[in-house]
Amino acid sequence: MSRRERQNLGSARSSDPPSVATPVPMAVAQPRPGVVTVTLHVNGVDRSLTIEPWITLLDAFREHLGLTGPKKGCDRGQCGACTVLLDGRRVTSCLALAVAHQDAQITTTEGLGTQENLHPLQQAFIAHDAFQCGYCTPGQICSAVGMLCEAQAGWPSAVSLDLTANQVTLDADEIRERMSGNLCRCAAYANIVPAIQEVAS
Amino acid sequence: MNPFRYEPASDAATAVALLARAPNAAFLGGGTNLVDLMKIGVATPDPLVDVSRLPFNQIERLPDGGIRIGAAVRNSDLAADRTIRERVPVLAQALLAGASGQLRNLATTGGNLLQRTRCLYFQDLTKPCNKRTPGAGCSARDGYNRNLAILSTSEACIASHPSDLAVALAALDAVVHVQGPKGEQTISLGDFYRRPGDEPWRDTVLEHGDLITAVEVPPLAYATHSHHRKVRDRASFAFALVSVAAALDVADGIVRDARIALGGVAPVPWRASKAEVALRGAPATEETFARAADAELADAQPLPGNAFKVPLARRVIVRTLLDLTEGYQ
Numbered sequence: 001m002s003r004r005e006r007q008n009l010g011s012a013r014s015s016d017p018p019s020v021a022t023p024v025p026m027a028v029a030q031p032r033p034g035v036v037t038v039t040l041h042v043n044g045v046d047r048s049l050t051i052e053p054w055i056t057l058l059d060a061f062r063e064h065l066g067l068t069g070p071k072k073g074c075d076r077g078q079c080g081a082c083t084v085l086l087d088g089r090r091v092t093s094c095l096a097l098a099v100a101h102q103d104a105q106i107t108t109t110e111g112l113g114t115q116e117n118l119h120p121l122q123q124a125f126i127a128h129d130a131f132q133c134g135y136c137t138p139g140q141i142c143s144a145v146g147m148l149c150e151a152q153a154g155w156p157s158a159v160s161l162d163l164t165a166n167q168v169t170l171d172a173d174e175i176r177e178r179m180s181g182n183l184c185r186c187a188a189y190a191n192i193v194p195a196i197q198e199v200a201s
Numbered sequence: 202m203n204p205f206r207y208e209p210a211s212d213a214a215t216a217v218a219l220l221a222r223a224p225n226a227a228f229l230g231g232g233t234n235l236v237d238l239m240k241i242g243v244a245t246p247d248p249l250v251d252v253s254r255l256p257f258n259q260i261e262r263l264p265d266g267g268i269r270i271g272a273a274v275r276n277s278d279l280a281a282d283r284t285i286r287e288r289v290p291v292l293a294q295a296l297l298a299g300a301s302g303q304l305r306n307l308a309t310t311g312g313n314l315l316q317r318t319r320c321l322y323f324q325d326l327t328k329p330c331n332k333r334t335p336g337a338g339c340s341a342r343d344g345y346n347r348n349l350a351i352l353s354t355s356e357a358c359i360a361s362h363p364s365d366l367a368v369a370l371a372a373l374d375a376v377v378h379v380q381g382p383k384g385e386q387t388i389s390l391g392d393f394y395r396r397p398g399d400e401p402w403r404d405t406v407l408e409h410g411d412l413i414t415a416v417e418v419p420p421l422a423y424a425t426h427s428h429h430r431k432v433r434d435r436a437s438f439a440f441a442l443v444s445v446a447a448a449l450d451v452a453d454g455i456v457r458d459a460r461i462a463l464g465g466v467a468p469v470p471w472r473a474s475k476a477e478v479a480l481r482g483a484p485a486t487e488e489t490f491a492r493a494a495d496a497e498l499a500d501a502q503p504l505p506g507n508a509f510k511v512p513l514a515r516r517v518i519v520r521t522l523l524d525l526t527e528g529y530q
Contacts, residue, residue, distance in 0.1 A: 034204055053207035053249070056236070076237050077304055089277075089306045095236045096307065099207045100229065100251050147302055155281040158297040158437065163286045180437035181301025 038099050042067065043111030049098075057093035057101060058082045061108060069109035069138040073183070080182035083139035083146075084108045090146025092181070109138035112145065120199050121145060128195035132186035140182045144196045147178045151200070170200040202239050206248035210255060213380050213412055219250045220410040221382040228252045228412060230312030231275065233304045238317060242326050243333060253309060257414050260284065266420030272311030272378075272413045276366065277302070279310060289418060291427035291446050295369035298431040301438045311413035314367055314377065314393070317404065318360035318468075319440050320349060331357040332401045346506040348440060351514075352467040354502060358401030361465055362394065363440050368464035369429055371472045372446040373418050381411035394469035401468070423450035423458065426528050430521045431464070432513060441465035443514045449485070449525040456480045456489070459522075463497075466514055473497045476518065485526045487519060494518040 039048050040057075042065060049064045058075070061067040061084075070093055073081035077092040084093045085107040113119035121141045124130070131137045151168040159177040160168065168174065175193050184192065210216035220226045227246030229235060230253050238244035257271035260282050268289070270279060279285060280296035300308065322328045322340040329338035341349055341359050350361040367390070375390045388406060395403050407413075427448035433439040444464035450457040459480040461473040479493035494515040501511050 034206065036207065053205060054202040054239070075240065077233055077301075080301065080303060083303055086306075090303050091307050092233075092301075092303045095233050095304075097207070097229075097232065097236065097249075100209070100232070100253070103254075143303065146306075150277070150281075150302065153281070155277070156286065156293065156297065158294070160297075163290050163293055164283070177437050178302055181303045 036099055039102055040065070040098060040106060041102075041104065042106045043108060051098060053097065053099045055098050057084065057096045057098045057106070060098040061093065067108050067110055070142075071135055071138060073136065073139075078183075079136070079139075080143055081136050081139040083143040083182065085142055085146055088146065088149060090143045107142070107145075109142055112141065119145070121196070124195040124198050125192070128191045128198070129188075130191040130195040131184075131188050136182060136184045136186075140179070140184065140192060143179060143182045144199070147175075147196075148200055151178070170197060172197065175200070203242070203245040203247070205239075205246060207251065208248045209251045213252075213255055213257075213414060216250050216252050216255065217380055217382060217410050217412050219248065220412075223248060224409065226250055230273070230309035230315075231304075231307035232312075233300070233308045234312065234316040238324070241324055243317075243324060252311075252412060255414075257311075263417075263420075268418045270310050270416045270418065272309060272415055274310045276300070276305040276308040276310070276313060279366075280305065287425070289369075289373060289421075289424045289427060291372060291424065291429045291448060292366070292369045292418070294429035295365040295431075295444075295446055298429060298441075298444070299365040310366070310416055313364055314370075314413060314416070315405065315407075316363055319363045320360040321345060323360060332360055332397075335400075335402050342504065346504050348442065348465070349504075349507055350467045351501040351503040351507055351510050352463075352471055352498075353396045353500075354468060355397040355399065355401065357399050358397035358468065359504070360397070360401065360468055362404075362467065362469050364470065365429070365431065365441065365444060365464060367394075367470040368441075368444055368462045369446040370416060370418070371470040372427070372448060372460040372462035373421060373424065374460070376417045376419065377413055378415040378417065379407065379411050380414050381408060383408075385414075387417075390470070391472055397468045421448065421460070424448050426450065426525055427460075428521055428525055430517055430524075432517055443510055443517050445514075445517050445521045447518075447521050447525060449480075449522060449529075451485045451526055451529040454485055456483055456485050459493075461493075461497075461518065461522075463514060463518075466501075466510055473518070475499075480522075485522075485529075487523060490519040490522040491515065493522075 071081035073079035077095040082094045086104040229251045257273040261269040328340040349359045431444040441464045446462045448460040463471040476493040476497040479496045483489040
C-alpha cells in the first residue's frame with residue numbers, strides 16, 4: 001500500500017481529526033441565511049436562541065436548549081413522545097414550529113417536578129411501574145397532566161356517554177380514549193392507566 | 202424541511218396580500234397536517250404566513266339560531282363548547298372522533314377543512330400520485346386502497362377526504378366564509394370541495410390567497426337529534442374507514458326530514474342526498490333506512506381492496522338512523 005493509499009483510507013474515517021494542512025471548507029463560521037432570533041418561555045425561564053424558522057419546538061428543546069426530556073419518536077404527531085404543555089395545553093411539539101410559539105408558557109417534563117419533589121403523576125408512574133424502557137414516559141406524563149385539566153374543565157371525549165355532562169368521571173375507558181395520542185411500544189398501558197387513574201381520583 | 206421565510210400575519214388583509222404576491226406561499230394554522238407534509242417534502246411553501254393568531258377565535262351564537270365558528274378556533278375548544286354540545290352534538294362527536302387530544306389542541310377549524318388526503322401514495326415522494334404531481338399517474342388504483350374512496354372517484358384519483366369535522370359540517374349545510382384577493386365570499390360546504398375529475402390536485406374551489414375566516418352553521422331545530430358514528434381499524438386515533446354524520450326529524454313514526462353525510466368513502470365529505478330523499482315521508486324503520494342506504498351506495502365503484510366499505514357503510518348508516526329514531530321514543 002502506497003503512502004497516498006494509506007492517506008486515502010485514513011481520510012475515509014470520520015473520527016480522524018482533519019489534517020492541519022488540509023483546508024476544510026465551511027469551517028469558518030458564516031452567518032446562516034434565514035435565521036431568526038426566537039425567545040421561548042420554557043419551564044419559567046426565558047430562553048433566547050437563533051434558529052431557522054423550520055426548527056420545531058421539539059428540535060429547539062433537544063438540540064438548542066439541552067432539554068432532552070421530550071422525545072423524538074415518530075416526529076409526525078402520531079406517537080406523542082414529544083408531548084409538552086403550551087399554556088397548560090398538551091400538544092405534540094414535533095408539529096409546532098418554535099418561531100410560532102414565542103407567546104406561550106411552555107412546560108416540558110423537566111418543569112413538572114424535581115428529583116426531591118416529584119409531580120404526582122411522576123410518582124404514580126413509578127409506584128405503578130408504568131413503563132419499561134421509559135422512552136414514551138415524558139410524553140405520557142405531560143399528556144396526562146394536560147388530559148386531567150381537560151377532564152377537570154368538563155371536556156367530553158369520544159367515549160363519553162353524556163356529551164353535555166358537567167362532570168367527567170375518568171374510568172379506564174375514558175383514560176384509554178383520552179390518552180390514545182400516546183403510544184407505548186413496550187405496551188405498559190396496563191399500568192399507565194391505573195397510574196393516571198390514581199391521580200385522577 | 203425545505204427552507205422558508207416565516208411571516209406572522211397581523212391582520213387578514215395583510216395575510217391575503219402576502220399570499221397574493223407569492224405564488225408559493227401558504228397559510229399556517231395549527232400546522233398538524235401542513236408541517237407534517239413539509240417534513241416529508243410533499244408541501245414546500247415559502248413564505249409561510251401564520252394566520253393562527255388572527256382574531257378569528259370566537260364561537261358566536263347568531264340571532265337566527267345559527268352558530269358562527271371562527272377559522273382559528275381550535276378543534277378542542279369547538280368540541281368542548283357548550284352550545285355545540287347541546288345544539289349540534291354531531292359536530293362535537295365528529296371532532297372528538299378525530300385525531301388525538303394533543304392534535305385537537307393545535308388544529309384549527311379552517312385548517313381542518315383544508316387538510317390533505319392521507320392516501321399513502323400522496324405522502325410517498327417515491328410513488329406517482331396525480332394529486333401531488335399533476336399527470337404523474339395513480340399508484341393507489343392498483344395498489345393499497347383499503348382506506349380510499351368508493352364514491353365519485355375518477356381514473357386519476359381515488360383518494361378519500363380525511364376530515365371528520367367536514368362530514369358533520371356537510372350534514373349541517375354549513376357555509377364557509379372566505380376573504381381573498383378578490384374580496385369576501387361565502388361558499389356552501391356542498392360547493393366548497395371539488396370532486397377529483399381530471400384535476401385531483403385541486404381539493405377545493407378556493408383560489409390562491411383565499412383565507413377561510415369562519416364557518417357558519419345555519420339553524421336546524423332537529424340538530425339536537427344528530428349523531429356521528431365512525432368505524433376505523435383501531436378503537437381510537439385513526440382515520441375513518443366509514444363514518445356517518447346524521448340528523449333525523451321523526452314524528453308519529455314518520456321521517457319528516459333527514460340530513461346524512463358520509464366520511465371515508467369519497468374524495469369529498471359526502472352528502473348522501475339520495476338517501477335523504479328516500480327517507481323523507483317514509484316510516485322510520487330499519488327497512489326504510491336500509492333502502493335509503495342502498496339508494497346512496499348504488500353508485501359505488503369499489504375496488505378489491507375497499508369493496509368491504511359498501512356493506513359497511515350500509516350497516517353504519519342503518520345503525521346510526523336506528524339510534525336516532527330511538528331518541529324519539
